[in-house]
Amino acid sequence: xxxxxxxxxxxxxxxxxxxxxYNRTSWRMAGVDDWTAPPGxxxxxxxxxxxxxxxxxxxxxxxxxxxxxxPKLDIxxxxxxxxxxxxxxxxxxxxxxxxxxITAQQLVTPEAVLAGSLILVFFYNTPxxxxxxxxxxxxxxxxYTQVQWRVNLDSELALFWALxxxxxxxxxxxxxxxxxxxxxxxVAEIIGASHLTPIASESDSGVSDGGPSGTITLASTFxxxxxxxxxxxxxxxxxxxxxxxxxxxxxxLNEPSGYTVHGVxxxxxxxGFQWCPQGVANTGSLPAKFTCNKTVTYRGVVLAIQG
Amino acid sequence: MATPVIEAQRLxxxxxxxxxxxxxxxxxxxxxxxxSVTNNVGYWSAASTFTSIFVPSSGAxxxxxVCSRDWMYFxxxxxxxxxxxxxxxxxxxxxxxxxxxxxxxTISDHYTGVINLNIGRVYYYAYYNxxxxxxxDLSQPSPSSGPVVNKELQLTNIYPSSDPQVTGMxxxxxxxxxxxxxxxxxxxxxxxxxxxxxxxxxxxxxxAPVYQETDTSGLTSGLLGNEPPPASGxxxxxWNGRLWLVQDQFLRFSKSLAEVITSxxxxxxxxxxxxxxxxxxxxxxxxxxxxxxxxxxxxxYVGTELHIRSMTGNDAxxxxxxxxxxxxxxxxxxxxxQTVFLEGTPVGxxxxxxxxxxxxxxxxxxxxxxxxxxxxxxxxxPAALNNCWAQFTSNGPYxxxxxxxxxxxxxxxxxxxVYDLRGHKWYIWQLxxxxxxxLFYLSYTGIPxxxxxxxxxxxxAFDTTTTWDRNLDVTATGITTILTTSFLDLxxxxxxxxxxxxxxxxxxxxxxxxxxxxxxxxxxxxxxxxLSPTALSVSPFGQYKVYLNGAPATDRMYxxxxxxxxxxxxxxxxxxxxxxxxxxxxxxxx
Numbered sequence: 001x002x003x004x005x006x007x008x009x010x011x012x013x014x015x016x017x018x019x020x021x022y023n024r025t026s027w028r029m030a031g032v033d034d035w036t037a038p039p040g041x042x043x044x045x046x047x048x049x050x051x052x053x054x055x056x057x058x059x060x061x062x063x064x065x066x067x068x069x070x071p072k073l074d075i076x077x078x079x080x081x082x083x084x085x086x087x088x089x090x091x092x093x094x095x096x097x098x099x100x101x102i103t104a105q106q107l108v109t110p111e112a113v114l115a116g117s118l119i120l121v122f123f124y125n126t127p128x129x130x131x132x133x134x135x136x137x138x139x140x141x142x143x144y145t146q147v148q149w150r151v152n153l154d155s156e157l158a159l160f161w162a163l164x165x166x167x168x169x170x171x172x173x174x175x176x177x178x179x180x181x182x183x184x185x186x187v188a189e190i191i192g193a194s195h196l197t198p199i200a201s202e203s204d205s206g207v208s209d210g211g212p213s214g215t216i217t218l219a220s221t222f223x224x225x226x227x228x229x230x231x232x233x234x235x236x237x238x239x240x241x242x243x244x245x246x247x248x249x250x251x252x253l254n255e256p257s258g259y260t261v262h263g264v265x266x267x268x269x270x271x272g273f274q275w276c277p278q279g280v281a282n283t284g285s286l287p288a289k290f291t292c293n294k295t296v297t298y299r300g301v302v303l304a305i306q307g
Numbered sequence: 308m309a310t311p312v313i314e315a316q317r318l319x320x321x322x323x324x325x326x327x328x329x330x331x332x333x334x335x336x337x338x339x340x341x342x343s344v345t346n347n348v349g350y351w352s353a354a355s356t357f358t359s360i361f362v363p364s365s366g367a368x369x370x371x372x373v374c375s376r377d378w379m380y381f382x383x384x385x386x387x388x389x390x391x392x393x394x395x396x397x398x399x400x401x402x403x404x405x406x407x408x409x410x411x412x413t414i415s416d417h418y419t420g421v422i423n424l425n426i427g428r429v430y431y432y433a434y435y436n437x438x439x440x441x442x443x444d445l446s447q448p449s450p451s452s453g454p455v456v457n458k459e460l461q462l463t464n465i466y467p468s469s470d471p472q473v474t475g476m477x478x479x480x481x482x483x484x485x486x487x488x489x490x491x492x493x494x495x496x497x498x499x500x501x502x503x504x505x506x507x508x509x510x511x512x513x514x515a516p517v518y519q520e521t522d523t524s525g526l527t528s529g530l531l532g533n534e535p536p537p538a539s540g541x542x543x544x545x546w547n548g549r550l551w552l553v554q555d556q557f558l559r560f561s562k563s564l565a566e567v568i569t570s571x572x573x574x575x576x577x578x579x580x581x582x583x584x585x586x587x588x589x590x591x592x593x594x595x596x597x598x599x600x601x602x603x604x605x606x607x608y609v610g611t612e613l614h615i616r617s618m619t620g621n622d623a624x625x626x627x628x629x630x631x632x633x634x635x636x637x638x639x640x641x642x643x644x645q646t647v648f649l650e651g652t653p654v655g656x657x658x659x660x661x662x663x664x665x666x667x668x669x670x671x672x673x674x675x676x677x678x679x680x681x682x683x684x685x686x687x688x689p690a691a692l693n694n695c696w697a698q699f700t701s702n703g704p705y706x707x708x709x710x711x712x713x714x715x716x717x718x719x720x721x722x723x724x725v726y727d728l729r730g731h732k733w734y735i736w737q738l739x740x741x742x743x744x745x746l747f748y749l750s751y752t753g754i755p756x757x758x759x760x761x762x763x764x765x766x767x768a769f770d771t772t773t774t775w776d777r778n779l780d781v782t783a784t785g786i787t788t789i790l791t792t793s794f795l796d797l798x799x800x801x802x803x804x805x806x807x808x809x810x811x812x813x814x815x816x817x818x819x820x821x822x823x824x825x826x827x828x829x830x831x832x833x834x835x836x837x838l839s840p841t842a843l844s845v846s847p848f849g850q851y852k853v854y855l856n857g858a859p860a861t862d863r864m865y866x867x868x869x870x871x872x873x874x875x876x877x878x879x880x881x882x883x884x885x886x887x888x889x890x891x892x893x894x895x896x897x
Contacts, residue, residue: 004795006797006798016799016893017893017895018893019890020798021888021891022797022888024886024887024888025812025885027884027885028730031679031730031732031733031734032680032732032733033679033680033793034680035678035681035682036793037831038825038831038864039794039796039800039825039863039864042793043793043795043796045793046792047793048868049734049790050735050737050787050788050789050790051737051787052883054725054727056705059882060788061879061881062788062873062877062879062881063786064702064771065786066759066767066770066773066778067767067768067773068765068778068779069758069768070351070766071351071756071758071766072351073352074328074330074750110781111781111782167875168875
């Protein structure tokens with residue numbers, strides 16, 4: 001029985017040429033029939049029903065979407081089998097060393113950022129000014145907090161974070177209120193963080209002319225639960241006559257083991273950013289230890305984010 | 308950012324009861340022998356890291372597996388890849404090869420001891436794996452010791468195994484007289500032992516555990532016949548307490564647990580690894596190739612390209628010959644054959660035939676349920692037929708058989724044919740990505756997951772909370788939804804009519820509506836465009852409408868199409884269409 005109904009609109013319902021309304025509000029008999037040829041097609045069926053769920057509520061709705069997923073060994077307890085491992089969604093390194101004497105730098109994310117993402121802004125610049133002297137703002141009105149600041153000799157490295165409240169492309173502005181600067185900066189978007197602040201961070205700096213050095217260790221009391229994202233950010237004064245950092249090469253991750261390290265560098269290779277978007281089992285107190293891979297003056301930051 | 312991991316051809320759930328753990332195993336083989344996203348076998352660790360189990364060797368065919376009692380067993384047609392894997396013990400060869408027939412043990416010397424035999428005893432040995440509890444088949448028998456009086460027996464020419472999984476050997480002997488129907492335990496030997504000095508009295512021997520025995524009707528239990536599985540086997544399946552493989556036209560089956568347990572309680576083998584060569588059933592009486600197996604309760608179904616056969620039974624003495632239950636509805640390949648459920652109750656199975664019919668069966672009868680989407684099925688790329696796969700999935704009120712097919716020139720499935728088992732209707736899903744393999748499973752905590760791998764090796768899962776494809780990725784894409792009606796006579800197929808307006812019940816203000824018309828058989832293929840895709844207008848009373856003022860609407864039959872793409876304003880509760888209404892004015896009957 002056809003699911004459509006016909007409602008006469010004319011005064012004379014017996015008039016075959018009177019105006020009427022063809023009306024369908026029931027869809028339970030509707031599915032795809034792309035095989036039967038017209039004009040004998042079943043009027044309840046559809047030639048195309050693309051990307052819809054069956055009309056369980058007697059209405060068509062869009063089908064399920066799909067998301068990034070990473071299965072995991074499910075040990076049967078809370079937290080098992082999750083797809084909420086924090087992911088570094090996008091990274092934009094930016095180099096402006098050739099823009100000497102600027103007072104503000106802007107970075108535009110290559111892709112739209114999601115509402116609820118954690119936004120990290122990291123930069124390395126000369127000359128060093130003072131902590132808190134770099135207001136970071138963005139086009140979404142997010143509020144940035146300085147997580148780390150490290151100065152060494154005539155340069156410094158800083159890390160800010162903010163919770164993104166509005167989806168869409170993001171323009172981040174780093175300003176210098178004290179003087180002009182030469183800056184190397186980047187912005188990263190992280191999704192899936194259950195804590196909307198980095199749960200631990202440390203920084204370090206030094207001079208190392210004799211070989212790779214510069215260990216940065218997160219607090220020894222810091223626990224490594226599952227679903228963790230480790231991030232490192234390093235800057236260096238390029239005094240050793242070689243190109244500075246290579247992708248995923250600014251730090252060596254000494255501890256914990258089992259991480260796959262990814263990384264990007266700024267276009268002019270005076271700084272690098274790397275991340276390890278994997279978790280480790282909760283094995284107790286375990287410091288994360290990065291080793292700076294430059295034989296030069298360096299500054300670096302590592303931090304951990306809980307998924 | 309999505310990171311390519313594996314372009315899987317098969318996905319399996321692996322469970323380890325010892326560790327109370329469950330994870331997913333993915334397999335992909337491109338026959339290169341080189342590790343890549345298209346040639347790897349691995350699992351996801353507790354850190355969600357894809358961890359390689361082994362790399363399929365050069366020339367390997369599709370890697371298939373089956374999970375049983377903490378171990379995953381793999382075959383891909385090559386001896387080198389016929390392996391098993393455990394989360395705690397890693398990869399080992401599947402089964403243990405017995406001492407070769409040329410490796411003959413000898414009894415070379417007699418010393419003073421306590422053995423007294425009237426006729427003599429015969430010795431055997433077998434390799435064992437302490438980790439799995441498996442034993443190899445027996446070695447060749449030693450020569451008889453002959454009558455012995457107060458002697459020890461020196462056994463030499465014991466040949467250690469080169470298989471690293473072998474952790475030791477077990478030495479067995481017959482009773483005095485050499486009757487091989489009962490073999491008693493003599494001693495455990497180190498894995499590298501080459502000789503043994505035996506001083507076991509006959510009394511002690513007869514009190515020792517039995518590792519092999521044959522009853523008066525010829526039935527054996529113990530380690531006799533503990534041969535490795537056929538490496539060329541396909542479609543590993545667990546059914547009725549055994550593992551099953553297909554070897555050409557033969558069904559091969561492993562021992563059962565009962566068949567490795569002897570009367571003294573010794574478990575002389577791990578049944579999944581023990582495949583007597585005589586455990587074999589000839590399936591077909593003609594030219595026929597087995598394309599897959601399906602375990603269905605007390606029945607094992609065997610699908611060939613021509614027929615569906617079934618067999619029942621519990622052991623070699625009761626297994627029935629696989630007889631044809633469904634003629635001329637053969638099976639395309641193993642992955643499309645799925646048991647389907649409705650509200651948790653198995654209601655039968657569905658599969659795709661080599662001639663592209665989609666069959667639904669309640670195990671007693673069958674029908675071609677795919678006829679309504681035969682045009683879609685006919686678009687399958689013939690060169691990629693074997694890449695079709697299917698999964699059953701359920702979620703709340705939905706119970707789906709989802710058939711993934713490569714259409715046009717695509718070799719990786721790009722279209723999902725979704726059969727609603729409740730309403731018995733089909734729907735078509737096209738995702739942003741092509742899906743190389745999919746798996747519906749429940750996590751240990753009971754969370755349903757329907758994951759799939761795409762043609763780039765990325766891993767995704769259907770997510771009922773998102774309105775995006777590739778959600779959480781920088782390439783997130785809206786979902787385009789389209790409904791197109793059949794050609795509707797709108798009440799009278801003989802009257803030409805015109806349309807005034809079309810009202811649409813939807814929550815999507817961005818929907819586009821188009822209308823086509825036709826009156827002659829020749830015009831259905833290229834109907835008149837009455838209304839090109841047009842955005843909705845809001846009537847003074849708030850309804851969504853499109854108006855057809857001036858549109859060339861004079862046909863007998865009309866077809867309506869509705870489309871919309873999800874965006875930042877979309878929600879999972881959006882109503883795409885719940886009402887469709889149009890005002891019709893009949894014109895004439897000619």
